[in-house]
Structure formats: C-alpha cells, structure tokens
Amino acid sequence: MILNYASRNQEMRYTDFENIMTQARMGRYLTACGGNTRKAMTMYRKNLQLSQELFTVISCFEIALRNAIDQHYAGTFGNDWLRNAAAPGGIFDNSQCRMTKTTINDAIQKLNHSYTHCKLVAELGFGFWR
DSSP, X not given: OHHHHHHTTOOOOHHHHHHHHOHHHHHHHHHHTTTOHHHHHHHHHHHHHHHHHHHHHHHHHHHHHHHHHHHHHXXXXXXXXXXXXXXXXXXXXXXXXXXXXXXXXXXXXXXXXGOOHHHHHHHSOGGGGO
C-alpha cells in the first residue's frame, strides 16, 4: 500500500508515513539519515524490498532442506516415516521427543482427511527441521 502510494509520484508526508509505521520504528531510519525525512522513507522502502528478496531465498532454502531431510529418512525408515515415528512405539515415542511427537501429531490432525506424507512434510515449519 505505502510502496504503491509513493510509486505513483504522489508525495506522502513523513508524518503520515511515521503515523502508519510508528515513530519507534522510523526513528532509527531518521537518525541514520541525519534527520532527512525523504531519505528515511526511501531507506525504509529499500529495507522492505530487501526483506522481500531475502524471504524468497529463505523460503526456497527451507523447502530444499526439508525435502533433503525427508528423502534421507524415507530411505532409512520408509515413505511414511514421520507418522510412523510419532506413532506408539515409533522412534519419537519417548520422553526426550515428546514435543517432536506432539508437533507431528498436531500437523496430522490438522490435515485430517487430506493427509499425505508430502503434505505433512510441507505442514511442518522451518523450526521443526532444525
């Protein structure tokens, strides 16, 4: 919204920008730009663009990582290794892996009738694979 507004060559006042983004957030940009409000808004927008680019890279890395982990363990424990590992008697069915087991079972329950192993792998967030 703000990027589109500014890109149509319409001036947005810094005070409006600051009200939307908050003074606390914009203060560091304003300080870094020596009090120049135009530069502070530009720097903020550039930071948003950079963050978007990094998010894309991180998202692709996450997919590649979880797929590599899945392929590795599927070769050892079978194609439905996550569900089997979280089932009673599975490798995650112990006190040290309680949170892992719960995370997997919660994801399975969320998928309900649309469960597939591939959907389960995709459902588990980046933090799960650490």
